[in-house]
Amino acid sequence: xxxxxxxxxxxxxxxxxxxxxxxxxxxxxxxxxxxxxxxxxxxxxxxxxxxxxxxxxxxxxxxxxxxxxxxxxxxxxxxxxxxxxxxxxxxxxxxxxxxxxxxxxxxxxxxxxxxxxxxxxxxxxxxxxxxxxxxxxxxxxxxx
Numbered sequence: 001x002x003x004x005x006x007x008x009x010x011x012x013x014x015x016x017x018x019x020x021x022x023x024x025x026x027x028x029x030x031x032x033x034x035x036x037x038x039x040x041x042x043x044x045x046x047x048x049x050x051x052x053x054x055x056x057x058x059x060x061x062x063x064x065x066x067x068x069x070x071x072x073x074x075x076x077x078x079x080x081x082x083x084x085x086x087x088x089x090x091x092x093x094x095x096x097x098x099x100x101x102x103x104x105x106x107x108x109x110x111x112x113x114x115x116x117x118x119x120x121x122x123x124x125x126x127x128x129x130x131x132x133x134x135x136x137x138x139x140x141x142x143x144x
Contacts (some may be wrong), residue, residue: 024061025070029077032109033062040085043100050085069115073099077113099124 025092037054041047047054053065062077069079100123107113
């Protein structure tokens with residue numbers, strides 16, 4: 001009987017560690033990061049060159065990816081440094097002179113995000129899920 005209780009306790013402990021992100025980042029946040037990488041690629045940039053550590057592998061811990069910082073206690077993503085994720089030519093211009101329309105809903109899965117750097121990405125407008133143009137702050141506040 002005591003062995004059974006030890007097994008139950010150990011199983012509960014392991015589940016608790018996974019919930020709190022000690023075994024890696026949260027799946028929802030990892031998938032959202034991979035969606036952003038796909039967005040970068042769909043806009044003509046080589047996302048594998050720009051975000052090489054972001055791999056589509058369940059065993060890959062997104063808290064260890066470059067440009068990502070996680071809360072050491074909860075395991076949630078708290079900081080994204082997504083600045084300058086566009087490829088720039090030697091003369092200082094974006095390789096693809098198109099501008100981005102970034103859907104702010106891509107950042108909804110990040111429950112504890114406190115810092116988001118999107119500078120130097122040629123983002124023209126932010127849109128919400130309905131495709132409406134809005135400033136990032138207004139979109140963000142409306143989602144709260």
